[in-house]
Amino acid sequence: MTAEARDAGAEEDPAADGGRPLHIALLTYKGNPFCGGQGVYVRHLSRELARLGHRVEVIGSQPYPVLDEGLPGLTLTELPSLDLYRQPDPFRTPRRDEYRDWIDALEVGTMWTGGFPEPLTFSLRARRHLRARRGTFDVVHDNQTLGYGLLGDIGAPLVTTVHHPITVDRQLELDAAESRRRRLSVRRWYGFTRMQKRVARRLPSILTVSGTSRQEIVDHLGVRDDRVHVVHIGADTDLFRPDPSVPVVPGRIVTTSSADVPLKGLVFLVEALAKVRTEHPAAHLVVVGKRPESGPVAQAVERYGLTGAVEFVKGITDAELVDLVRSAQVACVPSLYEGFSLPAAEAMATGTPLVATTGGAIPEVAGRDGETCLAVPPGDAGALAAGLNRLLGDPGLRARLGAAGRTRILHHFTWTRAAEGTIAHYREAITHAPPPPGTGSPAGGAVSRTGAAAPRGAPAPGTGSSARAAVSTGDSPEAGEASGSGTGSAAGGAPAAGAAASRGAAAPGGGPAAGAAPASGTGSSARAAISAGGSSDVGGAAESGTGSPADAAASSEDAPAPAAAPEPGTGSPARAAGSSGGGSVAGGAVSPPAAPSARGAAEPGGAAAARGAAASGGTPAAAAAPSSGTTSSARAAVSAGDSSEAGDAAGSGAGAPGRGVPSRGGGSAAGGAPAPRATRAARGAGSSGVGSVAGGAVSPPAAPSARGAAESGVAPALVQGVADVEIDCESRATC
Structure with a gap:
């Protein structure tokens, strides 16, 4: 129903x-x-x-x-x-x-x-x-x-x-x-x-x-x-419960580490194990997680000669996990920080005694030191070793803490609660939810920031840009987003008076509104690509004096409106998904990106005009090569939502290539060769890195040039060290 x-x-x-x-x-x-x-x-x-x-x-x-x-x-x-x-x-x-x-x-x-x-x-x-x-x-x-x-x-x-x-x-x-x-x-x-x-x-x-x-x-x-x-x-207290029929393995310590990252503190537990084995030679560690092939944990295991004393298990069933925890003499949570710690709750629910750090919310779950667990400071291998030695050598303490721990979980931490x-x-x-859009609002639900009906059409001269083209009602732009005075866009409709024209905003019934060129002097949408409900990046505003309609790619649901060329003085959207390698969106498909307008490139403001990202039928407008000295979008669509570090902007004077697929050498394909200084070099992801999209497929990316990396502020390590990035991130990617 x-x-x-x-x-x-x-x-x-x-x-x-x-x-x-x-x-x-x-x-x-x-x-x-x-x-x-x-x-x-x-x-x-x-x-x-x-x-x-x-x-x-x-x-x-x-x-x-x-x-x-x-x-x-x-x-x-x-x-x-x-x-x-x-x-x-x-x-x-x-x-x-x-x-x-x-x-x-x-x-x-x-x-x-x-x-x-x-x-x-x-x-x-x-x-x-x-x-x-x-x-x-x-x-x-x-x-x-x-x-x-x-x-x-x-x-x-x-x-x-x-x-x-x-x-x-x-x-x-x-x-x-x-x-x-x-x-x-x-x-x-x-x-x-x-x-x-x-x-x-x-x-x-x-x-x-x-x-x-x-x-x-x-x-x-x-x-x-x-x-x-x-x-x-x-914890699932029906699953994680004591079972006396499961034999306890002497010296077994169990922990969970979903990724080889500093947050989990596993390297300190490995060091602590080396200390513990001097008093309890049978002590060994079973880690629920993937064995790291390199990094601090792998180095610590090798350094302390613990290859045979540290075991990693991965991909086990729920029943196998529960029996593993039950079989341990001690469970350990060595994390530097946890927002809750499910492993602590699950170990306590089985009646297994716990040694845990006081990082983050772990004490909120594990309780007081000496009552329901043994608590130690985070990042302290010596304190971890002392706690483990104490529990391994005291059966009475293990039994008392195990029973008290389960009682605590049953009273406070269950999934039913x-x-x-x-x-x-x-x-x-x-x-407390507001009424659905269109309920009681005029003009098919097109509402300005103030709640007034949003008249459709081109804004008057001198108006500023819309900082967030799609869903700007109720939210102010971030600091530095350069939303012009009196700006505001319609939620799913046409822009309010005083806002830049929202090309492709949904008309009543879901269709696009008629595209209209903004008047001279209007500002551009700061981030048309993903501003359906989102704000633009700090400092991500369009340059003063430039402007263009907020392209239809801003909305992931709406097809683009018929294209119209911007008036003199207008420029391209600062960050549009369609123009930065993604083409324009028409009925869910992505059409090839249109080239910047030669007329728009040469006009005041210096930014290339996104002239006709897609025609009404989804066909790209005729391509033209940008003129010498044109500028590219400061930040490509790849940065949308996860704004780059300082200095990630594209270098001055780098223009977008003509319509078509950029070659691996950075040139453009058929549709018009770029004029001098028109090759986009910066950030190989959004524009030159994604390539152009035609019929749903993305072409191979153009390789970013060394000059582009320097101009954009991206260190050569990021451009040339992709393999290193992959190694750095591999532990995160597995989950």
Whole structure:
């Protein structure tokens, strides 16, 4: 039964809390429950929500979530990515026939330049999927995607879970980096955290799993504290329970490490094991996770001669995992930081005594030192060794802490409690949700920032640019976004008076509005590519005096409007997905990108005019080579959402090649050779790195030149050291 049918009064049995059963869309861009806490969260929460009488549709990308079978109302919808980080070929380049649309091109381009694209690209795909199914769901629950695509109207009220700010992981890895190249790699990989900060500040309701995480979301992400609510998660106490029939292996220590990253503190546990074995020679460590082939942990195992004393297991079943934890004399959580620590809760639920650090929210879960666990400072191998030695040598203490630990989990941390608390916040979000777009608003729901009907047509001379073309209602641009005075764009419609013309904004019924050229002096859209609900980057505003319509590629659902050339003085969109290698979007397909207009290039402002990214039928406009001295977009579409570090802008004087596919040498294909200084060299991802898209396939990228790397501020390590970036990121990609 759909949400609309329920609203119409159709009868159905009440849920466990006595309220109306809800139809829930649970989003997760990473769903593997055997590698990382997010997949575990989705699996167990979806099961308990279904048991409480609700319909749950998990919408996820690869690795796909694994759900419990046999529960009515629990289903999985696959929303596939290109699966760029799959095993055994992570960081692969897809075949030409794998590309489906401009989002795929953006995903590959970001990966090619060392970034992590999945939070952004999954959010864009999810937005398209949810809007196409408007009226199906009562509420949408996002599991820490925090992508631009989930802002604005997605067809149902949004509730978001943030387990902990990923900025914490980023800082810990930067602190552990030993070289400038490594720090550059870390900054680029975690570029998406800037997007997540901006999105988090605009969300009406955020759930988190601990009080510690709540405070860090306020401090790190800048979210108002009254918008962040704690709903503790827990262990599956039916699965993780004591079983005396499982023999305990003397000296066995078990830990879980989903990735070889500093956050997990595994290197300190390996060092502690070497100390412990001097008193307990039978002591050995079993790590639930992938064995690292290189890096600090592998080096520590070799340095201390522990090859035979450290075992890694991966891909085991739930039953095998539970028996492994039961068989250990001691469980250990050596993390420097955790937003909750499911491994601690699960070990305690089995009755296995725990040694854990006090990093992050671990004490909130594990309890007081000496009562339910032994607590030690994070990053202290000596303290870990002392705690392990104490437990291994004291059977009475092991029995007491094991029993007390299970009692604590049963009283405070179960998935049933988590589901009940989550449902309460769903109902609150539904109660306070604004009316759907178009309800009571004139002109088919086209609304300006002030709520007035948005007249269609070209803006008057002198108006500023729209900082966020698609869903700007209710949100102010970030600092430095240069939104002109009186600017504002229509939500899914034509721009309000005083805003730059929103070419391709949806007219009533979903069709594009008629394209109209902005008047002389108007500003350009700061980020047309992904501003459907998102803000533009800090400092990402268009240059003063330039401007063009906000191209149709801004909306992932709408086809482009008929093309119209900009008036004198106007320029190209600052960051348009279609013009930066992605072409324009027409009915879900990507057409070849049109070349900059020679007229627009030579006109005042210096920026190339995106003249006719696609004609009304999806055919690209006639190509023309840019004139000498034209300038390219300062930041290509690959940076959309995960803004680059300072100095990532394209060099002055680099213009976009003519229509067609750039060659590997950087030249352009048929359609017009670029004039002098018209070869785009900077950032091989969005424009020259993704190549052009024709008929759904992306051409090979043009190699960035050394000059381009220098002009754009991108260190040669990023351009020439792709292999090093892959090695740096491989542990993250496995999960």
